[in-house]
Amino acid sequence: MKIDIPDSLYTKLEAVARSGGWKDVESLIIFLLRKGAQEQQSYQDIPEEEKEEIRRKLKELGYL
Amino acid sequence: MKRLFILSIDGVPYSLLTSLIEMGVMPFFKSLITDKGFRRYNSVLPTISSVAWASFMTGKNPGAHGIFGFIDRRPSPFTLYLPTGKNLRAKTLFEIVSDAGKRTICFNVPMTTPPRKVNGIMVSGFLSTKLHSAVHPPEISQKLEYIGYIIDVDPSLALKDESAFWTQVHNALEGRKNAVKTFIGQEWDLFMLHIMETDRVNHFYIHEHEKIRSFYQELDHCIKGIFEYIPDDADVLLLSDHGFCSIEKEFYVNPYLSRKGLLKFKVENPKSLNEMDPSTTAYSLIPGRIYLNLRGREEMGSIPQGDYSRVRNEVVDILEELVDNGIIKKVWVKEELYSGPFLDEAPDIILEPIEGIDIKEGTNRKELFGKSSIKGMHTLEDAFILWTGKELKKNNSFSIIDIATSILEELGIERPSDMEASGCIK
Numbered sequence: 001m002k003i004d005i006p007d008s009l010y011t012k013l014e015a016v017a018r019s020g021g022w023k024d025v026e027s028l029i030i031f032l033l034r035k036g037a038q039e040q041q042s043y044q045d046i047p048e049e050e051k052e053e054i055r056r057k058l059k060e061l062g063y064l
Numbered sequence: 065m066k067r068l069f070i071l072s073i074d075g076v077p078y079s080l081l082t083s084l085i086e087m088g089v090m091p092f093f094k095s096l097i098t099d100k101g102f103r104r105y106n107s108v109l110p111t112i113s114s115v116a117w118a119s120f121m122t123g124k125n126p127g128a129h130g131i132f133g134f135i136d137r138r139p140s141p142f143t144l145y146l147p148t149g150k151n152l153r154a155k156t157l158f159e160i161v162s163d164a165g166k167r168t169i170c171f172n173v174p175m176t177t178p179p180r181k182v183n184g185i186m187v188s189g190f191l192s193t194k195l196h197s198a199v200h201p202p203e204i205s206q207k208l209e210y211i212g213y214i215i216d217v218d219p220s221l222a223l224k225d226e227s228a229f230w231t232q233v234h235n236a237l238e239g240r241k242n243a244v245k246t247f248i249g250q251e252w253d254l255f256m257l258h259i260m261e262t263d264r265v266n267h268f269y270i271h272e273h274e275k276i277r278s279f280y281q282e283l284d285h286c287i288k289g290i291f292e293y294i295p296d297d298a299d300v301l302l303l304s305d306h307g308f309c310s311i312e313k314e315f316y317v318n319p320y321l322s323r324k325g326l327l328k329f330k331v332e333n334p335k336s337l338n339e340m341d342p343s344t345t346a347y348s349l350i351p352g353r354i355y356l357n358l359r360g361r362e363e364m365g366s367i368p369q370g371d372y373s374r375v376r377n378e379v380v381d382i383l384e385e386l387v388d389n390g391i392i393k394k395v396w397v398k399e400e401l402y403s404g405p406f407l408d409e410a411p412d413i414i415l416e417p418i419e420g421i422d423i424k425e426g427t428n429r430k431e432l433f434g435k436s437s438i439k440g441m442h443t444l445e446d447a448f449i450l451w452t453g454k455e456l457k458k459n460n461s462f463s464i465i466d467i468a469t470s471i472l473e474e475l476g477i478e479r480p481s482d483m484e485a486s487g488c489i490k
Contacts, residue, residue, distance in 0.1 A: 015405040019128045020154045021480030046148065046177070050193045054146060057190070060219040061267055062422070062438035063112070063134040064350065 005029075068474055069298045070256040071290060072120075072173065073283070074113055075263035077307035078104035078448035084280050092288040093450075096302070100455040104446060105488070106463040107306035109401055109414055110351050111442040113263065114147065114191075116305035116464050117174045121156040123468030123485035128404030129154040131175060132411065135349060140363040142338065144349075148177045148191050153406065155480065157254070157468055158182045164477045166253035171243050172215070173258045184252060187243075190216035190260055211246055213239040216260055222268040223437055229268075233261045233279070237286045244293045253475055255298075257290065259283075266308040270440030299474060300452045305464060307446025309419045313433045315391055316426025317348040317415070323432075324382055335428050342366055346379050352392070352415030352423040354379070361408075376412055383413065393418040419443055455490040462488045 005013070013025050022028040046054070058064045085094045107116050108126065110133055118131040126132050130153040137144050152175055161168045162183035169185045170176065177191035179200035187208065192198035192215055196205045217236050221229035240259055248255065262283065269275045287302075294300060318337075321327035327348075328341035337347055342364035344357045356376060359365035367375050376397060386392045394416040402410045417423045422441040426434075445460055449467070469485035472478070479485070 012405075016153060019124070019405050019482055021160065021482055022155070046191075046193075051146060053193045054191055057216070057219060058134050058146070060223075061264070062424070062436060062441075 066474055066476070067253045067255070067298045068471060069294050069300045070254070070471075071287065071300065071302045072117075072256065072258045073262050073302065073304050074174075074258065074260050075266050075306055075308050075442060076304035076448060077309070077443065077446040078304075079307065079446050080276075080280075081448055084277065087277070089277050089281050090284040092284050092291070096300075096450060096452060098452070100490070101452060102450045103448070103456045103488075104459045105449050106460055107442070107444050107447050108464060109396065109416055109444065110353060111306045111417075111444045112351065113174045113305055113442075116447075117258075118152050119463075119465045120305065120467060121158070121173065121175070122152070122154040123157075123465060123479070123483040124154050125402050125404065125465055125484060127398070127402030127407040127410055128482075128484065130406040130409060132409065133349060133351070133353060136409075137337075137349060137355070139355075139361050140365075142340070142363040144337070146191070147175075149175050149180065149188070150178065156180065157471060158184075158186060158256075160472065160477060160480065161254045161475065164475075166475065166477070167251050168254040169247055169250065169252045169256070170254075171240070171257045172260060173256060174260075185247060185250075187213075188215070189258060207246065208239075208243065211239065211242040213243050217264050219264055219267070222264070233265060234282065236261050237282065241286055241289045241293075244290050248293050248295070254471070259286075262304075263308075266440045267438055268440070270308055271310045299454075301449070301471070302451075303449040303464075303467070304447045307443035308440045309443050309446075311422045311435070311439055311441045312420040313435060314422045314424045314426075315386075315417075316424050316429050316432055316434065317352060317354070318425055318427045319429050320386075320432055321346055321348060321354075326379060326382070333428070337427055340364065345375065346413070348425055349411070350423070350425040352417065353411035354383075354413040354415065356412045358412075380413060383415065386415070390418065391421060392416060392423070416444065417441070449488065451489070456488055457490050462486070 017025045017028040084090050108119050112133055114134050115126055115131050118129050122129045131147055136147050158168045158170050167184040168182050171187045172189045174189040177188040179186040179188045186200045188198040199205045214236050217232040265279050326345040328344050329339050330341050331339050346354050346356050348354045357366050359368055380395050383395045392415045396414040398410040466485045467488050469479050469487045470489045
């Protein structure tokens with residue numbers, strides 16, 4: 001299967017792959033897609049109420 | 065091939081350890097020390113656990129992994145957000161180890177929220193609030209609950225119910241020890257356990273010597289208990305991510321920028337940076353991260369791109385008076401500290417604090433100095449590292465960015481070609 005990627009995005013992915021220690025852009029893209037698919041299936045982003053709790057904690061620790 | 069157990073202990077200063085050892089408070093820790101394997105070393109700027117552990121895990125500077133603080137901003141539209149592991153855009157040690165076909169177990173390291181799908185186990189640190197969403201694989205969360213494992217203590221207890229706070233600290237340490245006991249029998253090549261409680265205690269009690277002595281005595285017992293489970297064939301690395309010192313006062317950067325005419329608000333008594341006026345030249349996020357209001361980058365940018373260097377130099381010149389007055393140690397521009405694909409997300413100017421003056425944002429304040437319920441602040445040059453059986457480079461000749469390479473070498477894994485880390489073993 002072939003997927004067309006805009007040139008500008010590909011350039012950015014090349015930089016991320018280089019700095020992130022990836023063998024090539026393709027392995028980075030497969031990793032990102034796999035990660036995205038897994039996250040869709042299991043771990044969602046932190047829910048808003050949890051974010052509030054984290055914000056409160058960071059504030060109490062003087063980090064915000 | 066060797067395997068490695070890492071015990072990371074957040075915010076424990078080298079100087080505090082050495083004085084507690086001299087006082088006989090930490091006999092077990094003392095027994096681990098060899099002349100050449102115990103060193104004082106440097107953290108990163110800004111000296112914040114999320115930035116420091118992200119640098120440790122990736123062997124890269126913040127410009128190459130993308131984490132600059134516990135809070136960050138998206139410049140356009142201007143939004144403040146809490147970075148998590150999703151914003152850490154470089155491979156971590158745990159993924160590199162996994163990709164090499166080895167198995168890793170990782171507990172509680174900051175910036176591992178949400179948990180990454182490593183070959184093994186990952187239990188996220190304190191940016192997770194619920195165990196069931198903090199673990200990979202998900203099925204281990206019930207076992208962790210059963211053994212009394214908690215992600216973090218509630219810091220608010222230190223102010224409203226001290227006895228409950230110390231009980232939680234004690235329970236958290238027990239939970240960490242139980243996690244080692246429960247999972248160390250599994251197959252692993254890299255096992256990392258992070259103790260966060262030290263940072264929490266230091267923030268509230270660093271100035272109370274008796275409480276510190278008593279807590280570090282308990283920590284010493286806890287470390288001894290953990291060591292009883294570590295198999296003989298494993299090397300052990302202990303380290304903190306920064307030092308700590310007492311706060312004499314807090315310095316509020318945004319009121320300072322306002323007084324200098326660099327930061328302007330649409331309202332008289334601003335509550336947040338969302339109320340900034342477009343005529344602003346510069347604003348700050350905690351701790352001492354300063355951003356220019358650059359046109360084309362910031363939502364209401366007013367400084368033309370062509371004037372960036374000139375305006376930044378002018379702001380730096382103004383800030384230098386803080387160095388002259390002994391309020392901060394140094395003014396840095398981002399290229400002096402960072403490099404990599406995320407340099408454009410870095411603060412344009414970074415203030416390095418002097419010990420005792422904690423740099424805050426203070427957007428809703430008028431005064432430049434004050435105090436709060438937080439008694440301890442992080443320090444850059446007083447982290448500790450202890451690597452059993454190794455000869456480490458001399459004190460303060462390396463930073464937390466440098467350690468990852470040595471870990472991979474010990475595990476017989478080739479370092480990624482772009483990993484900056486230059487190693488910490490002599």
